[in-house]
Amino acid sequence: MPKSSDRLLVVRKALAKTWDYFRENWGAPFVMGFMLFLIVAAIFLSIGLDACADDVAVYAYCALVVGAALQSASFLRTIRRSSSKD
Secondary structure, X not given: OOOHHHHHHHHHHHHHHHHHHHHHOOOHHXXXXXXXXXXXXXXXXXXXXXXXXXXXXXXXXXXXXXXXXXXXXXXXXXXXXXXXXX
């Protein structure tokens, strides 16, 4: 059975990798939010709350637009950094 310090080290490494991913991919949290909002909208729609589902779907779309814009900016930044190193 692993020690608690070993588990803590694994959690710290996973959090560090996640933090690095989000620092590199600016739009990722918004795209993940889009998916969460869309799931919530589907649940609302399935239980008959059409008006709430529509509102949540609008928020989902806005999160997707912001995420795509930030992801594009992050991609362009990465391209500029790699071309300046060459």
